[in-house]
Amino acid sequence: MTEANLQQLEQRNAELEKTIEQLKGAIAQKDTKVEEIAGELERLQGHMIQMEKMAMLGQMVSGISHDINNPINFIYGNLPYVEEHIDDLFRVLEVYQSVCPENSEEIEDILDEVELDYVLDDLPRIVNSMKVGADRIRSLVLTLRNFYRLDEPQMKAANLEEGIDNTLVLLNNRYKQNITVVKEFEELPEVECYINQLNQVFMNLLSNAIDVLLDESSQEEATEDRPKKKREIAIVTKRLDESSVSIAITDNGAGIPSELEERIFEPFFTTKPMGVGTGLGLSISRQIIEQTHHGRLYCHSTLGEGSTFTIELPISQPQAG
Template identity: 50%
Template sequence: MLLPTFSMQVSVPNGISEFELKTNLVKVLLIDDQIIIGEAIHRLLANEADISVYYIDDSTQAMQNAIAIEPTVILLDMVMPDMDGLMLLRWLRSHPATRDIPIIMLSSKEEPRLKAEAFAAGANDYLIKLPDAVELIARIRYHSRAYNNLKALITATATAQLQARQLEKTVKELQTTQVQLIQTEKMSGLGKMVAGLAHEINNPINFIHGNFTHLHSHIQCLLDVMECYQQENPELFNLVQEKIGDINLEFVIEDLPKILSSMQLGTERIREIVLSMRNFSRLDQAEKKAVNIHEGLESTLLLLNHRLKQEIQIIKEYGNLPLVECYPAQLNQVFMNILSNAIDALLDKPESQIQKQIIIKTEVTEKQTIQVYIIDNGGGIPAEIENKIFDPFFTTKPVNQGTGLGLAISYQIIERHKGTIHGHSQPGIGTEFVIEIPIALA
């Protein structure tokens, strides 16, 4: 039987804060099979306005009622017929809802052995029935205040932890937003610059390249006329023979087509670079589009060719890929970031007899995705920082040589493509990055 023997609305004195009020409120749960003890405890506490008392005489109901009442102090009889007080004490200490509530054991015997058993089972205090009113009230208030302070501390700690998690989440969101803004601005500026440069170079190069055929034809005509003139007017031609000897006409006639051919090869090379620049920037393809992934890789390699030099070997193991639906310019940026990092790792690697290599491998998976592997045999990434390589602004490069945004931006781009990117490294052996994206972007 649960009896709310005493319950009073407590007024808030002037100058007392809500926190102080909460820490001073006392809710006592008395568990004792003798109703006379319940009435006696009620009389001892009846005049205390800040103390509410609840009485349970059935120990079998004590467990569920202790959870429902949420007392700040429990007065528990040591000896009861249906359930031993020590057994109930152990249960109360095992349940998350009651394990921290202060429990004062009540006993008619003052035996050291009983006290020891009670404290060993988790009791906070031990009193002889019936205790002195002043002592009982003092101990109840002491334990209740300690418990309320503990609850306030736990609540404050949980709130602080929640706020810390929210702050950490906010910081990450801000970093992500900052990275996205930087990426957008960077790609926009880079794309406009590359596209504009490609356009400006493309026009005069096309003009020069297109006129090589006519130039070659005109020079050949002049050489034919000179040969004909020499045959038809040998005497007159002898007058300029000395001058012809000075300029080594035979060599000029032989070398001129070679010069024209070299110049034509040069303009073709420039046109390839311009095409790669346009393919890399793809400002006209900001939306998703089905493209040849290998073209993006080749364009990126061409733009990085000046860094490869003779010491880095590129090994291509291209699979038979279908057209992949993606955002081409963004995907090219991922290839640029990873390949640039691979080149940095190889150029920083001490000279050795092993050929510096970058392997680029592509394949189609059974999941209707494509995978791009970029593997280098550089110095590798230290194990302690491998899990940080995709964090925004994390870099191992010296100041002014890296922002720590390349891989963070790449991670976000691949996420936008509903794909995954991960890296695996073995220090001293090399690093492997695997990019996986779906063939069809939903």
Template identity: 50%
Template sequence: MVVKIQRPYPPVVSYTENEGMNLTLESTLQQLPLYRFQVELSQLGQEVKRTLEANPLLPGAILTDKEKFVGMISRRRFLEHLSRPYGLELFLKRPIHTLHRLAENQLQVLMFPGNTLIVDAARRSLQRSPEYLYEPIVVQLSETEYRLLDIHRLLVAQSHIHELTTQLLKENTQSQLIQTEKMASLGQMVAGVAHEIRNPVNCILGNLQFLANYSQDLLVLIEAYQKVISTSNPEIEQLKEEIEFDFLREDFPQIIGSMQVGADRLSKLVSGLRNFSHMNESNPQPADLHECIESTLLILNNRLKQGIHLIKNYGELPLISCYSGQLSQVFMNLLSNAIDALVEQPPQAGEQPWIEITTTLVEESPASLVSIRIADNGSGIPTDIQSRIFETFFTTKPVGQGTGLGLAISHQIITQKHQGQIRVRSPYLPSGKGTEFEILLPAT
């Protein structure tokens, strides 16, 4: 709705009603109903009075001098000055400049660009002194275009966004609770499956060594028979050709060796799954952090094969009293984020993507600390969001790809469950890129 009032020297009043606004968490002031009432300082006060009387919702007037912004006067301030002794005689038949000059020291104009977030504007407006709390806000849409925003409208919009935030938080919380229950059930299932797989794997590993010894003994026995039996048998020679005996004798030990390597790897993977699934540990237990890291790397091995060079600088670490399954989850989150960063935005051509894991024992007073640093040469984390990366539900990934819980949960596990610290440094490299996360844990 646009209201226009024509006067001999017309101030222009326009008000666009935006009922049923589709506000979001990122909505700005220019999405709210704004008033345009611009008054030259040379205009008479009675013109302003008539306009305010004709438009009861108009919060005030924008004051200009030769169309240049000089200030604002609210409806409440204007009527307050008119109600004073001789106010009508002083201000109605004189230019509004007289009133502005008198009230200038009493006014504090709060101005925001049109793209200011509603939540930010509401917070700052509520921080004003009580006497200015209900003064309208000036919204600057361009260098020469200004609008007025009624504080009531701003607070209603803020209340709407607050309700929307609460609803979204409730929905996200419910969704994450369901996901957490699924992950907990999955962890129990993985632990059970890993336990069931481990027994036959151990059986295979144990018998492979016997098989290797038996096969070697049989080959030795066959060679002994060949030396004793000097005359060759045509039937035996034909059979040796059919089974390619010479190749079999060389390849047999190699096959058993490759089976041994595969079974060893499967055993380590099963152990890694069992360690990673220890999420419901009731008490901290001594653990080798290098084993936790290696278990996590085994699970991520397929993703690391995407051309990412892994650098491991392991120092001498003591056993750490910790919740090993939860620390494995932290390592999983940090390493997964590093891999995502390198895959989504690879380094420049000719530069190989890499992830570096460094562990050291830091001697600090009053107690020693264990440091685990996980760094990459990706694009880095923008400075303006680094303070928010550990917030619950904060994510820069597209919808459906990120929950905003990985780093928040990691921060909670390190700081609350282990009384440690987790730090981020980005950019990490002299080139202005890269990210490094450092975890500090008590060594005792």
């Protein structure tokens, strides 16, 4: 074999080695991509399961709230009659005591045993507590029925502020002791929408704001020099013009770094710990607002001051065609 042939063979081997290295790199990149896709598919599968659970939960809650509504209405409707009958019995006792001031020994014994004065004083308070409790249950049942109403085939005009209030009622137990909610509601017209989907957006945004403030509150220690910061969520509704309205939800938390603010609406992106969030709440919310309702959902955040998520919606949806 001549020297020229050897050089040619060496050159060919070098080219083959280079090609092999390139192929190895390409395979490694594809393996990485496959792993990423597999991870996304796994997260998507988990989200689909969660969505199915939420759909089933919505149907279950809707059915249960309907079943509870009838007996609670029966109780609530009969409480005024109970109150009226108690008042009548009190009047009878008063007349009896005035007409027959002297009681027999047997009557005195039973009066001492039942502590009539205490019963007369306590019974109205018990009935009033029952009225307050029944009213609270009726309010919660109505809220659940409105919030978890089943999907309707067509958009309908709805009161957005009522949807926000319903959401706050359901979240009340999470924020009532640690967070102040300030509402600045401008009188708005009813907006053409799927209100159950907008309720889902309100729930996502308000839940995120509560999570941020509660997490910061648990980590922050109050001192004499630096008292604990008052946690607050402000909800402001406005009519922007003749054809659109806005809802702004602001928390006074630590804010979002600019590099993360650009990514918060990406599917599967989350700043929450593993297992706490799916990273799909804001992505789905933006899809509901922008694709389904032809509006806008955006965020403005300042480090150290807080974050504002703003929803802009048309009052009437554009006609297809």
